[in-house]
Amino acid sequence: MRLEGVWLRYQRRAPWVLRETDVRIGPGEVAVVLGRNGVGKSTLLQLAAGVLRPTRGRVVDRPGVVGWVPERFPADQPFTVGAYLTAMGRVAGLSGPEADRAVRHWIDRLGLIRFHGVRLPQLSKGTAQKVGLAQALLRPPGLLVLDEPWEGFDATARELVPEVVGEVLAGGGAVLVSDHRGETVRLPGARHWTVADGTVAEEAPAGDAAVAVVELAIPAAGVAAAVARLRAAGHHVLRVREPAALPSTTRPASVPPADAVPTADAAPTAGSVPPGGPVPPGGPVSSAGPVSSAGPVLGSEGGLERGSGAPADAGNGELGGPTPSSPARGAPAERDLTRPAPEVTR
Amino acid sequence: MIALVRLRLAGFVRTGVALAPVLAGLLALGVLYGGGRAQPAEAYAVSAVVLFPVLAWQTKILLDVEPDVQRRLAQVVLGPARERAAGLLAAAVAGFGTVVVALIFPWLVGGVTGPTGPGDRAVVVGVALGVWVHLLALPGAVGLGALASRAITRSAGYGVAVLAVGVVGALVLGLSGSAVPWLAPPLMPAARALTGHPGPTTGVLLTAWAAAWATAALAGYAWGRRTRP
Numbered sequence: 001m002r003l004e005g006v007w008l009r010y011q012r013r014a015p016w017v018l019r020e021t022d023v024r025i026g027p028g029e030v031a032v033v034l035g036r037n038g039v040g041k042s043t044l045l046q047l048a049a050g051v052l053r054p055t056r057g058r059v060v061d062r063p064g065v066v067g068w069v070p071e072r073f074p075a076d077q078p079f080t081v082g083a084y085l086t087a088m089g090r091v092a093g094l095s096g097p098e099a100d101r102a103v104r105h106w107i108d109r110l111g112l113i114r115f116h117g118v119r120l121p122q123l124s125k126g127t128a129q130k131v132g133l134a135q136a137l138l139r140p141p142g143l144l145v146l147d148e149p150w151e152g153f154d155a156t157a158r159e160l161v162p163e164v165v166g167e168v169l170a171g172g173g174a175v176l177v178s179d180h181r182g183e184t185v186r187l188p189g190a191r192h193w194t195v196a197d198g199t200v201a202e203e204a205p206a207g208d209a210a211v212a213v214v215e216l217a218i219p220a221a222g223v224a225a226a227v228a229r230l231r232a233a234g235h236h237v238l239r240v241r242e243p244a245a246l247p248s249t250t251r252p253a254s255v256p257p258a259d260a261v262p263t264a265d266a267a268p269t270a271g272s273v274p275p276g277g278p279v280p281p282g283g284p285v286s287s288a289g290p291v292s293s294a295g296p297v298l299g300s301e302g303g304l305e306r307g308s309g310a311p312a313d314a315g316n317g318e319l320g321g322p323t324p325s326s327p328a329r330g331a332p333a334e335r336d337l338t339r340p341a342p343e344v345t346r
Numbered sequence: 347m348i349a350l351v352r353l354r355l356a357g358f359v360r361t362g363v364a365l366a367p368v369l370a371g372l373l374a375l376g377v378l379y380g381g382g383r384a385q386p387a388e389a390y391a392v393s394a395v396v397l398f399p400v401l402a403w404q405t406k407i408l409l410d411v412e413p414d415v416q417r418r419l420a421q422v423v424l425g426p427a428r429e430r431a432a433g434l435l436a437a438a439v440a441g442f443g444t445v446v447v448a449l450i451f452p453w454l455v456g457g458v459t460g461p462t463g464p465g466d467r468a469v470v471v472g473v474a475l476g477v478w479v480h481l482l483a484l485p486g487a488v489g490l491g492a493l494a495s496r497a498i499t500r501s502a503g504y505g506v507a508v509l510a511v512g513v514v515g516a517l518v519l520g521l522s523g524s525a526v527p528w529l530a531p532p533l534m535p536a537a538r539a540l541t542g543h544p545g546p547t548t549g550v551l552l553t554a555w556a557a558a559w560a561t562a563a564l565a566g567y568a569w570g571r572r573t574r575p
Contacts, residue, residue: 049422053575074413088419090353091353091423091424
């Protein structure tokens with residue numbers, strides 16, 4: 001899909017929001033739209049999704065099936081979650097049984113089962129956002145447009161976004177996502193489009209200099225061997241800690257199977273954890289003392305094939321100091337697992 | 347597109363906002379038929395004029411009940427043309443329901459009577475003319491309501507103003523002796539025609555006039571929505 005010479009303003013004689021915009025995104029690609037509040041990120045996304053029509057220029061080769069997740073899901077509607085999603089599936093062209101299957105799948109996948117019969121206005125912001133995400137995925141989209149998809153999500157749900165993005169990419173779709181919270185560290189390999197002063201510029205990919213942080217849960221007995229293997233493979237082990245609480249198993253789509261630590265499959269695998277603050281080369285590997293049956297959690301950096309270069313942020317205190325907690329159901333350790341954080345340095 | 351029509355009708359009914367125009371319509375019909383009995387064609391002709399603002403208001407409410415972002419979601423899924431067509435079709439279906447109520451209502455309250463003299467039309471003919479005159483009013487009312495919808499006017503105040511000006515204009519410009527009767531939908535001319543015995547040519551002309559007016563209003567709606575998702 002391409003935006004060719006696109007200009008947009010909302011009213012005649014109003015200032016231009018976007019000028020002379022030329023961007024393209026192909027199948028299997030993900031682009032992150034960055035920029036300050038009010039610069040036109042959502043406008044760009046809505047142009048791509050087909051919500052807005054360019055004042056000048058054109059959008060060509062837009063895929064036939066587009067999924068758009070707006071920044072705020074319109075929950076003020078007199079339907080239950082199940083009825084709404086089924087109806088949207090039918091609107092998207094699915095037959096009755098197909099819509100039912102798709103709704104069941106995504107309700108289960110996004111943890112909405114207990115909300116199936118709940119009316120939309122009664123949902124919390126985060127749960128309503130999940131419904132918004134589900135409606136965009138009922139038909140596998142050729143283009144998925146996510147406007148601040150992490151907004152209002154809890155820790156577990158934030159991990160789902162990169163999984164969903166990975167599945168869309170694997171299916172040959174393209175993904176556009178806006179972000180102002182640094183959450184796009186979860187999308188390693190994404191192209192970065194920066195919107196500023198009405199123009200869109202694509203930043204060069206950070207390439208090999210980028211890093212990502214992965215946490216692994218391994219059996220306690222294998223800690224020393226795993227650390228040794230990781231270091232031998234060139235990874236930078238940041239720390240070893242006690243697994244206070246682990247989020248659900250996640251595995252970013254762009255991450256190869258956890259062959260770096262063969263024992264990782266024996267225990268739940270945590271999501272990426274961006275620790276904060278400078279980390280000395282060959283950083284400290286500390287024993288966490290008594291370990292639970294789930295084994296200690298080991299933070300490792302450099303385990304991704306394609307780093308994002310996006311800001312990472314503070315971990316749970318050992319290296320990065322305390323961080324503001326985000327809404328989560330688990331213990332502080334679980335919250336920390338999902339927080340974005342400042343730069344990670346080698 | 348039919349699924350979106352169903353979704354919008356369901357939203358219209360379940361929010362309860364549908365009650366307001368229905369009650370207004372019943373009130374207007376109650377006043378209309380409370381004064382005595384009339385021949386079906388003549389009674390229905392006045393009924394169509396009275397219902398025109400109700401149908402336009404009902405259309406505006408139906409199109410406005412859906413949140414703006416949900417309307418845009420539907421546009422992304424279906425494309426702009428089908429999203430707009432689904433909204434208008436849903437309004438037409440809801441309006442048709444109101445028309446059916448308006449056609450049945452006078453028989454329930456004894457507001458109409460059969461032929462009483464040699465020149466009176468048969469009941470079947472009177473009812474058929476009543477259906478025709480209501481269907482003449484419906485597309486124009488849907489067009490006016492669409493032009494008054496929030497998607498076009500962007501504010502409740504402007505929406506009410508468009509609705510009021512459109513209704514008053516349709517009635518005033520339709521009065522006999524109007525300099526520019528063609529600017530309004532042919533409600534009043536149709537009502538006047540039904541008090542006599544209109545021929546087929548009159549019927550065709552009035553139908554074409556109503557169709558042209560509704561087409562112009564709906565084209566205006568479609569044009570306005572180009573930059574108002």
